[in-house]
Amino acid sequence: MPDAVQEALAPFYLWLKAAHVIAMVAWMAGLxxxxxxxxxxxxxxPAGSALDATFRVMERRLLRAIMNPAMVATWLLGLLLASLGGWWTAGWFHLKLAAVLGLTAFHGWCAFRRRDFxxxxxxxxxxxxRLMNEVPTxxxxxxxxxxVVKPF
Incomplete structure:
Protein backbone atom coordinates (compact mmCIF):
# COMPACT_ATOMS: atom_id res chain seq x y z
CA MET A 1 0.00 0.00 0.00
CA PRO A 2 1.41 3.42 -0.91
CA ASP A 3 2.79 5.43 2.01
CA ALA A 4 0.44 8.35 1.28
CA VAL A 5 -2.60 6.07 1.64
CA GLN A 6 -1.24 4.58 4.86
CA GLU A 7 -0.64 8.04 6.30
CA ALA A 8 -4.13 9.17 5.31
CA LEU A 9 -5.76 6.14 6.92
CA ALA A 10 -3.61 6.00 10.07
CA PRO A 11 -5.87 8.32 12.14
CA PHE A 12 -8.82 6.04 11.33
CA TYR A 13 -7.09 2.76 12.16
CA LEU A 14 -9.06 2.11 15.36
CA TRP A 15 -12.34 2.98 13.63
CA LEU A 16 -11.49 0.56 10.83
CA LYS A 17 -10.69 -2.11 13.41
CA ALA A 18 -13.99 -1.45 15.21
CA ALA A 19 -15.88 -1.72 11.91
CA HIS A 20 -14.05 -4.98 11.16
CA VAL A 21 -15.07 -6.44 14.52
CA ILE A 22 -18.69 -5.29 14.07
CA ALA A 23 -18.85 -6.85 10.59
CA MET A 24 -17.28 -10.05 11.91
CA VAL A 25 -19.80 -10.28 14.76
CA ALA A 26 -22.70 -9.87 12.32
CA TRP A 27 -21.21 -12.51 10.00
CA MET A 28 -20.61 -14.94 12.87
CA ALA A 29 -24.16 -14.44 14.15
CA GLY A 30 -25.43 -15.49 10.74
CA LEU A 31 -23.03 -18.43 10.54
CA PRO A 46 -42.26 -30.66 5.08
CA ALA A 47 -41.51 -29.43 1.56
CA GLY A 48 -44.37 -27.34 0.22
CA SER A 49 -45.86 -26.54 3.64
CA ALA A 50 -46.53 -23.05 4.93
CA LEU A 51 -43.73 -23.50 7.48
CA ASP A 52 -41.36 -24.51 4.67
CA ALA A 53 -42.18 -21.25 2.87
CA THR A 54 -41.55 -19.26 6.06
CA PHE A 55 -38.16 -20.91 6.62
CA ARG A 56 -37.18 -20.30 2.99
CA VAL A 57 -37.89 -16.57 3.38
CA MET A 58 -36.02 -16.37 6.69
CA GLU A 59 -33.00 -18.24 5.31
CA ARG A 60 -32.84 -16.14 2.13
CA ARG A 61 -33.10 -12.84 3.99
CA LEU A 62 -30.51 -13.86 6.58
CA LEU A 63 -28.03 -14.90 3.92
CA ARG A 64 -28.56 -12.04 1.48
CA ALA A 65 -29.28 -9.10 3.79
CA ILE A 66 -26.97 -9.87 6.70
CA MET A 67 -24.43 -12.61 6.08
CA ASN A 68 -23.25 -11.73 2.57
CA PRO A 69 -22.70 -8.01 3.25
CA ALA A 70 -21.10 -8.78 6.63
CA MET A 71 -18.72 -11.31 5.05
CA VAL A 72 -17.67 -8.85 2.33
CA ALA A 73 -17.15 -6.08 4.88
CA THR A 74 -15.16 -8.42 7.15
CA TRP A 75 -12.88 -9.42 4.29
CA LEU A 76 -12.37 -5.90 2.90
CA LEU A 77 -11.72 -4.33 6.30
CA GLY A 78 -9.52 -7.24 7.35
CA LEU A 79 -7.36 -6.98 4.24
CA LEU A 80 -7.10 -3.22 4.71
CA LEU A 81 -6.07 -3.65 8.34
CA ALA A 82 -3.52 -6.32 7.36
CA SER A 83 -2.01 -3.90 4.87
CA LEU A 84 -1.93 -1.03 7.33
CA GLY A 85 -0.46 -3.24 10.05
CA GLY A 86 2.06 -4.95 7.79
CA TRP A 87 1.00 -8.40 8.97
CA TRP A 88 1.41 -10.30 5.70
CA THR A 89 4.45 -12.23 6.99
CA ALA A 90 3.25 -12.87 10.55
CA GLY A 91 2.59 -16.53 11.38
CA TRP A 92 -0.46 -15.75 13.50
CA PHE A 93 -1.94 -13.83 10.57
CA HIS A 94 -1.47 -16.84 8.28
CA LEU A 95 -3.33 -18.99 10.81
CA LYS A 96 -6.11 -16.42 11.05
CA LEU A 97 -6.33 -16.13 7.29
CA ALA A 98 -6.60 -19.92 6.92
CA ALA A 99 -9.42 -20.01 9.48
CA VAL A 100 -11.23 -17.11 7.77
CA LEU A 101 -10.94 -19.01 4.48
CA GLY A 102 -12.55 -21.92 6.33
CA LEU A 103 -15.39 -19.67 7.48
CA THR A 104 -15.82 -18.46 3.92
CA ALA A 105 -16.01 -22.05 2.66
CA PHE A 106 -18.58 -22.82 5.38
CA HIS A 107 -20.55 -19.74 4.29
CA GLY A 108 -20.55 -21.13 0.74
CA TRP A 109 -21.69 -24.55 2.02
CA CYS A 110 -24.58 -22.83 3.82
CA ALA A 111 -25.51 -20.93 0.66
CA PHE A 112 -25.70 -24.20 -1.28
CA ARG A 113 -27.82 -25.81 1.44
CA ARG A 114 -30.17 -22.81 1.34
CA ARG A 115 -30.58 -23.33 -2.40
CA ASP A 116 -31.38 -27.00 -1.77
CA PHE A 117 -34.14 -26.05 0.67
CA ARG A 130 -26.41 -29.74 14.15
CA LEU A 131 -22.94 -31.17 13.61
CA MET A 132 -22.07 -28.57 10.99
CA ASN A 133 -23.22 -25.84 13.36
CA GLU A 134 -20.05 -26.51 15.38
CA VAL A 135 -17.71 -25.60 12.50
CA PRO A 136 -17.92 -21.81 12.88
CA THR A 137 -17.40 -22.11 16.64
CA VAL A 148 -5.12 -12.18 20.80
CA VAL A 149 -2.30 -14.56 21.76
CA LYS A 150 -0.26 -14.27 18.54
CA PRO A 151 1.44 -17.63 19.28
CA PHE A 152 3.92 -17.26 16.40
Missing amino acids: FYLPRLFVYHAEQA AAGRNTRSGRTF LLLVVIVAAV
Whole structure:
Protein backbone atom coordinates (compact mmCIF):
# COMPACT_ATOMS: atom_id res chain seq x y z
CA MET A 1 0.00 0.00 0.00
CA PRO A 2 1.41 3.42 -0.91
CA ASP A 3 2.79 5.43 2.01
CA ALA A 4 0.44 8.35 1.28
CA VAL A 5 -2.60 6.07 1.64
CA GLN A 6 -1.24 4.58 4.86
CA GLU A 7 -0.64 8.04 6.30
CA ALA A 8 -4.13 9.17 5.31
CA LEU A 9 -5.76 6.14 6.92
CA ALA A 10 -3.61 6.00 10.07
CA PRO A 11 -5.87 8.32 12.14
CA PHE A 12 -8.82 6.04 11.33
CA TYR A 13 -7.09 2.76 12.16
CA LEU A 14 -9.06 2.11 15.36
CA TRP A 15 -12.34 2.98 13.63
CA LEU A 16 -11.49 0.56 10.83
CA LYS A 17 -10.69 -2.11 13.41
CA ALA A 18 -13.99 -1.45 15.21
CA ALA A 19 -15.88 -1.72 11.91
CA HIS A 20 -14.05 -4.98 11.16
CA VAL A 21 -15.07 -6.44 14.52
CA ILE A 22 -18.69 -5.29 14.07
CA ALA A 23 -18.85 -6.85 10.59
CA MET A 24 -17.28 -10.05 11.91
CA VAL A 25 -19.80 -10.28 14.76
CA ALA A 26 -22.70 -9.87 12.32
CA TRP A 27 -21.21 -12.51 10.00
CA MET A 28 -20.61 -14.94 12.87
CA ALA A 29 -24.16 -14.44 14.15
CA GLY A 30 -25.43 -15.49 10.74
CA LEU A 31 -23.03 -18.43 10.54
CA PHE A 32 -24.36 -19.64 13.90
CA TYR A 33 -28.03 -18.98 13.15
CA LEU A 34 -28.45 -20.22 9.57
CA PRO A 35 -27.49 -23.86 10.30
CA ARG A 36 -29.84 -23.75 13.30
CA LEU A 37 -32.64 -22.63 10.97
CA PHE A 38 -31.70 -25.56 8.73
CA VAL A 39 -32.11 -27.96 11.68
CA TYR A 40 -35.66 -26.75 12.29
CA HIS A 41 -36.42 -26.59 8.58
CA ALA A 42 -35.25 -30.17 8.01
CA GLU A 43 -37.06 -31.56 11.05
CA GLN A 44 -40.30 -29.59 11.23
CA ALA A 45 -41.21 -28.22 7.79
CA PRO A 46 -42.26 -30.66 5.08
CA ALA A 47 -41.51 -29.43 1.56
CA GLY A 48 -44.37 -27.34 0.22
CA SER A 49 -45.86 -26.54 3.64
CA ALA A 50 -46.53 -23.05 4.93
CA LEU A 51 -43.73 -23.50 7.48
CA ASP A 52 -41.36 -24.51 4.67
CA ALA A 53 -42.18 -21.25 2.87
CA THR A 54 -41.55 -19.26 6.06
CA PHE A 55 -38.16 -20.91 6.62
CA ARG A 56 -37.18 -20.30 2.99
CA VAL A 57 -37.89 -16.57 3.38
CA MET A 58 -36.02 -16.37 6.69
CA GLU A 59 -33.00 -18.24 5.31
CA ARG A 60 -32.84 -16.14 2.13
CA ARG A 61 -33.10 -12.84 3.99
CA LEU A 62 -30.51 -13.86 6.58
CA LEU A 63 -28.03 -14.90 3.92
CA ARG A 64 -28.56 -12.04 1.48
CA ALA A 65 -29.28 -9.10 3.79
CA ILE A 66 -26.97 -9.87 6.70
CA MET A 67 -24.43 -12.61 6.08
CA ASN A 68 -23.25 -11.73 2.57
CA PRO A 69 -22.70 -8.01 3.25
CA ALA A 70 -21.10 -8.78 6.63
CA MET A 71 -18.72 -11.31 5.05
CA VAL A 72 -17.67 -8.85 2.33
CA ALA A 73 -17.15 -6.08 4.88
CA THR A 74 -15.16 -8.42 7.15
CA TRP A 75 -12.88 -9.42 4.29
CA LEU A 76 -12.37 -5.90 2.90
CA LEU A 77 -11.72 -4.33 6.30
CA GLY A 78 -9.52 -7.24 7.35
CA LEU A 79 -7.36 -6.98 4.24
CA LEU A 80 -7.10 -3.22 4.71
CA LEU A 81 -6.07 -3.65 8.34
CA ALA A 82 -3.52 -6.32 7.36
CA SER A 83 -2.01 -3.90 4.87
CA LEU A 84 -1.93 -1.03 7.33
CA GLY A 85 -0.46 -3.24 10.05
CA GLY A 86 2.06 -4.95 7.79
CA TRP A 87 1.00 -8.40 8.97
CA TRP A 88 1.41 -10.30 5.70
CA THR A 89 4.45 -12.23 6.99
CA ALA A 90 3.25 -12.87 10.55
CA GLY A 91 2.59 -16.53 11.38
CA TRP A 92 -0.46 -15.75 13.50
CA PHE A 93 -1.94 -13.83 10.57
CA HIS A 94 -1.47 -16.84 8.28
CA LEU A 95 -3.33 -18.99 10.81
CA LYS A 96 -6.11 -16.42 11.05
CA LEU A 97 -6.33 -16.13 7.29
CA ALA A 98 -6.60 -19.92 6.92
CA ALA A 99 -9.42 -20.01 9.48
CA VAL A 100 -11.23 -17.11 7.77
CA LEU A 101 -10.94 -19.01 4.48
CA GLY A 102 -12.55 -21.92 6.33
CA LEU A 103 -15.39 -19.67 7.48
CA THR A 104 -15.82 -18.46 3.92
CA ALA A 105 -16.01 -22.05 2.66
CA PHE A 106 -18.58 -22.82 5.38
CA HIS A 107 -20.55 -19.74 4.29
CA GLY A 108 -20.55 -21.13 0.74
CA TRP A 109 -21.69 -24.55 2.02
CA CYS A 110 -24.58 -22.83 3.82
CA ALA A 111 -25.51 -20.93 0.66
CA PHE A 112 -25.70 -24.20 -1.28
CA ARG A 113 -27.82 -25.81 1.44
CA ARG A 114 -30.17 -22.81 1.34
CA ARG A 115 -30.58 -23.33 -2.40
CA ASP A 116 -31.38 -27.00 -1.77
CA PHE A 117 -34.14 -26.05 0.67
CA ALA A 118 -35.45 -23.36 -1.70
CA ALA A 119 -35.71 -25.93 -4.51
CA GLY A 120 -37.30 -28.52 -2.22
CA ARG A 121 -34.41 -30.94 -2.62
CA ASN A 122 -32.77 -31.02 0.80
CA THR A 123 -31.64 -34.55 1.66
CA ARG A 124 -29.68 -33.77 4.82
CA SER A 125 -30.95 -34.49 8.29
CA GLY A 126 -31.25 -32.13 11.22
CA ARG A 127 -28.38 -34.07 12.80
CA THR A 128 -26.09 -33.13 9.91
CA PHE A 129 -26.91 -29.45 10.38
CA ARG A 130 -26.41 -29.74 14.15
CA LEU A 131 -22.94 -31.17 13.61
CA MET A 132 -22.07 -28.57 10.99
CA ASN A 133 -23.22 -25.84 13.36
CA GLU A 134 -20.05 -26.51 15.38
CA VAL A 135 -17.71 -25.60 12.50
CA PRO A 136 -17.92 -21.81 12.88
CA THR A 137 -17.40 -22.11 16.64
CA LEU A 138 -14.17 -24.07 16.20
CA LEU A 139 -12.89 -21.65 13.56
CA LEU A 140 -13.80 -18.67 15.74
CA VAL A 141 -11.73 -20.12 18.59
CA VAL A 142 -8.73 -20.43 16.25
CA ILE A 143 -9.17 -16.88 14.95
CA VAL A 144 -9.54 -15.24 18.36
CA ALA A 145 -6.62 -17.20 19.82
CA ALA A 146 -4.41 -16.32 16.85
CA VAL A 147 -5.24 -12.60 17.03
CA VAL A 148 -5.12 -12.18 20.80
CA VAL A 149 -2.30 -14.56 21.76
CA LYS A 150 -0.26 -14.27 18.54
CA PRO A 151 1.44 -17.63 19.28
CA PHE A 152 3.92 -17.26 16.40
